[in-house]
Amino acid sequence: MADTILKVENLVSTYGPITALKGINLEVKEGEIVSLLGSNGAGKSTLMKSILGMVTIGEGSSIQYNHDGQMVELIGKKSHQIIPLGIAIVPEGRGVFINKSVEENLEVGTFFRKRPAARDKELLDTVYQTFPRLKERRKQLAGTLSGGEQQMLALGRAMMADPRLMMLDEPSMGLAPLMVAEVFNVIKNVREMGITVLLVEQNAKQALKIADRGYVLTTGEVTQTGTGKELLADESLVAAYLGAKK
Amino acid sequence: MKKLTALLLALAMVLSLAACGSSSSTSDADTSTTTTSETSDSTTTSSSDTFKIGLVCPLSGSSAVSGAILQNAVQMAVDEINEEGGINGSIQIELISADDEAVPATSVTAVQKLVEQDKVNVVIGSQPSSCTLANMEITEAAHIPQITPASSNVSITESGNDYIYRMTSTDTTNAKTLLKYAQSLGYTKIAMCYESSDFGTGGYNIVAGLVEEYGIEMVDSEVYNSGDTDFSVILGKMDAAQPDCFFMWGYHTECAAIMTQMQQYGYDYQMIGYGMNSPELVTLGGDAVEGICICTSFDAADPDPDVQEFDTKYQELYGTSYDQNGPQSYDAVYLIADAVERAIADGADWSSGEVLNEYIASAEYTGLTGTTTFDENGEMVKDLMIITVKDGIHEIIDWQ
């Protein structure tokens, strides 16, 4: 029975007067790929930011993370305390540092986890192997890369953090279909490396294909959950979301 | 661009605020407040012969500090004379002070009271030029002599008023002294730097107008602003004009900086000037200001025992510092007493305003501030002192 890596209970998140999340329950187990679906405004990004401690959380909420076998409460901690615990994010819109080079961006991933230099080198090699184009362009400024390359960079940077849990926020957004396929391939590889994945996507089909389990968010609430296959087979879901991708 | 505009507007705002704010600290006057009484302080004797001196000056309001100096010094002189028995040994002085609050209209009223009600024999005052210009008509009409020990506006002695006298230096007196001194040293070419304020510009204009009379040519003139810190440019230009010496009309802060930089750039010229006579000059300038020659009507460094006695006594009595108006007011009282004594010796009637006026006009009195005589306009004719800095101490030069 795989360990629970992340357990979210009754999460309420607010932006000023707006309640973006109205009581979310979800769970991610070790080695899983969990996909979060929902249209714009459903609260997917808010959920990610909540986990990272960047949003105001309501009372009674709980986000627990498995740190070295102990379940640790993340609510109340600040981002810079949460991330070194082993959570990495590939932000919406990539979030790469455009005035820094590819190399420098990747390096940022290594800042906050204490480990030997040899491991850093290992990770860098892995990233370059996974993304040969990044290796070619390693001295280039991130701002000069194409959208797809920036996505790879963001992914690579997250990989450099040697995380236990990797969260991806809309990784396929704005990418050409070939690129999208590549991205999802990489996500599968990431899981092979032993990293647990929480994936937020509007591209429901792809997201569910690789997912072990999924949740559907509608205006701040979980409206459906099940395994990837179950959700893919669901007619109403397919109708609702298969039109709303990209 | 909108944000940049906002930034620039903010910059302009701060610029203007800074400009307003920075004009405060250049004043040389370093006095603190004292409380003085307005009422007269006199010892009337049984003799019907008393001599009444009316003093008009600001004793309240923003110029109170300046006016207090006149009050204190005059009081000191009056008390001294009365202790010795009075003028000529027998005539006690009654001092009647009136506060004009540094307001011309009030000053007029004050002098009217002194002349008509108190029937004073002579008026000393006021300190601000605006007040003196306004009130001197009153004494003129009443044929009462009036001496101002502090107002420097040139119009005072150029208005045809036969009853007004001035016992403080004007820019003209200062300029003449400086030029005469330069001439005595054999200089024929000067380069001058001056502060852009009314003070500096006024001084520059007068010097420039007088140089020819002394056989001197002004080969360069440069202006600087109060608060400037880098004088390399103006010094370079002054040096390039190849003068015999430098002239300066400004205050001690910039003077210290200028002379420091002269030292740094190796500009080895004699500096002669006005306005920078302050203890702070040596504090700021250190050895760079050695040898500077400054014209002044009074310097507490004067070893003359009378000066030292005045300085000590003033400090003891009033515990505050004073500027040149103090000794000038003190000398005014003594000059008046001397005029009365000469009148008595001639058998003349000093209680007549016209008569007293004659004797004041012909005064030749030597006191704390040197020998004072008056020209036909009532302007003080006096060779001012030149002091120099030697080993960090002010020293009076004997150059006449």
Added chain:
Amino acid sequence: MLVQQILNGLTNGSLYALMAVGVTMVYKSLGMLNFAHGDVMMIGTFICLTLINVGGLNVLVAIPLAVVCSAALGFCLERLVLRRVEFSSFVNLLIATVGVSYVLRNGAMVLFGTNPQKFPSIFSTTPLDIFGFKITPQSIGTICVSLALIIALHFFFTKVKIGKCMELASSNPESATMMGINVSLMRFMTFGISAGLACCAGVLIAPYTYARADMSATIGLKAFAAAILGGIGNLWGALLGGLILGVVEALGATYISSAYRDAFSFIVLFIVLFVKPTGLLNRKIENKL
């Protein structure tokens, strides 16, 4: 004369550059101009002077102490004042810093008086004759120290981890947060370092200008002009802007008019902004706030 004035200009310019760097760092990190920057410089200078005159410390010992105190002052300002204003809006922050500026300036007048005070120089002031041009070791020292500090900062921001984090926190706070950078701490430190730099500039310039409560009046504004001229937010821009301003000022005063010396900096600034609004070295339009 020309070369002499260029040398003078470079000396002043390197000081403007040092101040401009502090200004630009804060702008980059917080998106605002710290109008109290010049007054922090002034306070740092007075702290140093007090340590020397009252504490009897040697200049070389007093300076690092004063720099640390200034940095501490910077930290306090960030925590107490700016945090309260909670980075709410551009205008609020501006006003807050103007307020701080008045408090510092008037406080200094109360504590240290309004008279300018002599400040010792760490370098000798006897002029050296180099190819017929007079330059003092003080000038040379000023230029070298300023350059050294700026270069050191550059290395700090590009090679040292904390420096890199500060740099990232400034340019992209949200992404930086998501990478685990403590952006709030980075902002705090930016302010502190900026204040420390201001103190360095102050102790280098005070031997020329005397320590005075209104020191910030011209230097402060020129620092902003230099930072904007070179491209606000850009470290090398601050250096370039400062040097250009210093030289233009010196040459303008020499060949055009010495009375309007202070105006030249601003004239150049307006011209450059007209032609290239982002400043000399900035490539992109700053889209902060």
